[in-house]
Amino acid sequence: MKIKKYIQFITNARSQKGENLALVPLFFKLSIWILRNRGGLIMFFLLGLHKKGKKFKEYMTQLEYWKIYKKLYPPYYSILLEDKFVFDRFIKSYDFPIAELLALIQYGKIRWIKNGITEPLDNIKNYNLHCFCKMHLKWGGKQVYKLDVVNGSISIDNKESDLENLKKIIGNEIFILQKTIIQHSELNRLNNSCINSLRIVTLQEDEKIKIYLKSMRIGIRGSIVDNASQGNLIIGINDDGTLKENATTFGIDLNWLTHHPTTHVEFKGFKIPFFQETLDLTKRLHNGFHCFLLIAWDIAITENGPVIIEGNPLGDIFWPQIINNFGDKKELLKTVNKYLESDLIKY
Numbered sequence: 255m256k257i258k259k260y261i262q263f264i265t266n267a268r269s270q271k272g273e274n275l276a277l278v279p280l281f282f283k284l285s286i287w288i289l290r291n292r293g294g295l296i297m298f299f300l301l302g303l304h305k306k307g308k309k310f311k312e313y314m315t316q317l318e319y320w321k322i323y324k325k326l327y328p329p330y331y332s333i334l335l336e337d338k339f340v341f342d343r344f345i346k347s348y349d350f351p352i353a354e355l356l357a358l359i360q361y362g363k364i365r366w367i368k369n370g371i372t373e374p375l376d377n378i379k380n381y382n383l384h385c386f387c388k389m390h391l392k393w394g395g396k397q398v399y400k401l402d403v404v405n406g407s408i409s410i411d412n413k414e415s416d417l418e419n420l421k422k423i424i425g426n427e428i429f430i431l432q433k434t435i436i437q438h439s440e441l442n443r444l445n446n447s448c449i450n451s452l453r454i455v456t457l458q459e460d461e462k463i464k465i466y467l468k469s470m471r472i473g474i475r476g477s478i479v480d481n482a483s484q485g486n487l488i489i490g491i492n493d494d495g496t497l498k499e500n501a502t503t504f505g506i507d508l509n510w511l512t513h514h515p516t517t518h519v520e521f522k523g524f525k526i527p528f529f530q531e532t533l534d535l536t537k538r539l540h541n542g543f544h545c546f547l548l549i550a551w552d553i554a555i556t557e558n559g560p561v562i563i564e565g566n567p568l569g570d571i572f573w574p575q576i577i578n579n580f581g582d583k584k585e586l587l588k589t590v591n592k593y594l595e596s597d598l599i600k601y
Contacts, residue, residue: 267299273306280304292317300576312581319571325594327567331545335565338390338430345562348542350535352562353554354433356385359424364431375424376417379406384434387420389427399423400478401431411478435563438527438555444519448473448480452532452553452560453488455568456540459589463537466548467574468493470526472501474515482573487511489521490577495529497521502576532560539565547593 275283287293287303293315303310333340342355358365365372382404389397401420402409408416410423441450455467468491471480482488482503489501499522500510513520526532536551539562543549552563568574575581 264299267302267304272302275304275306283310286310291315297572300572301581302579309581312583313575314571314581314583314586316570316572318583322590323567323569326547326590328545332567334543335546335549335567336391338388338432338564339428341565342430344542345539345565348539350539350562351560353435356383356431356433359387359429359431362421375421378403378420379408379417383431385431386434387423388430388432390430391428397423397427398479400434432563435554435561436556438557440525440527441555443517444524445473445514445517447476448478449554449563450480451563452491452526452529452551452555454532454536454551454553455574456536456549456551457589458540458544458547458593460592463540465533465536467550467577468533469573469577470497472514476516487514488573488577490579491526491529495526497524497526527555528559535560535562547590 274280283303284295284298287298287310288295291310293310293313297315298304298310301310301313302308303313327335334344335341339355339358342352345352346355355367357367359375362375363372364375364378384402387399387401387410392398400409400411402412407414408420410419435449437449444450450470450472453467453469453471454465457464457466470489470491471482472487472489473480474486477484477486480486485503487501487503490498492498500512501514501521502510512522532553532555536553539551540546540549543565546567548568550566550568552566554561554563
């Protein structure tokens with residue numbers, strides 16, 4: 255069954271625009287990519303390396319990226335991005351617009367941020383809440399739950415639940431409660447099952463903050479999160495704030511779509527509200543994090559403008575190269591080396 259998926263994946267990739275390599279040169283190029291460059295088969299085709307004119311030396315593999323990753327995110331700074339609670343407190347100190355943090359759950363107790371009161375988690379039934387319950391250290395939409403508490407009744411991921419199930423989910427971990435954001439009506443038209451967030455990656459270069467990636471994640475199949483790693487869509491954004499022509503799913507189930515599968519809204523030309531304001535916000539945000547070269551920001555768009563959901567280390571160099579549709583390995587490494595030689599990440 256998996257072999258059939260791979261065959262279908264390769265067939266779909268080779269049907270995209272551009273002239274394909276003949277099978278013999280394709281085989282040799284793919285072999286070198288996998289054996290010498292330690293690149294993956296899926297990445298090879300998603301990057302378009304099966305097309306004429308594409309050189310894999312221009313692209314960075316995930317293995318190459320992991321070799322420099324720890325240098326880009328020193329452990330003594332990484333908690334600023336990796337811990338959702340710490341990130342929120344740090345961002346609040348700058349007075350940037352961020353999704354409201356309601357509470358911290360730890361040791362079977364809930365601490366309300368606004369008034370500092372700590373009480374047993376059982377008391378959560380006494381409140382009316384519309385929020386997301388997130389494990390404080392997880393990425394990629396993992397251990398994220400939509401939590402609604404209304405008149406003592408608990409709903410998790412839009413399904414009737416109870417206090418015991420909530421306790422089971424939390425276990426001995428630390429979770430935060432983040433108030434549900436009401437997104438812009440135009441993005442609801444695109445998909446209303448979840449926040450369709452902008453994933454903007456900023457790059458620190460020559461003491462300036464530049465935009466490295468402009469993309470959007472879009473929920474499908476009624477998903478409560480929009481992460482591509484959870485089966486949703488990702489699509490590039492043009493400089494004018496309109497979506498590009500094709501959105502894609504993740505991995506071997508690659509599927510390039512021109513319209514949303516449920517709402518049937520066409521992606522090409524879809525205008526994102528407050529786009530320039532979002533780019534300006536992410537640049538200002540990065541200025542507060544001198545210790546990181548690359549930061550991936552998740553931004554929601556409301557009727558009043560952009561709101562920060564969270565910031566993340568850029569854990570995957572794979573998708574930026576696909577979405578940008580070009581390889582900049584040489585330039586990126588040049589920027590990395592200059593950054594590592596600077597005083598920005600030293601004690």
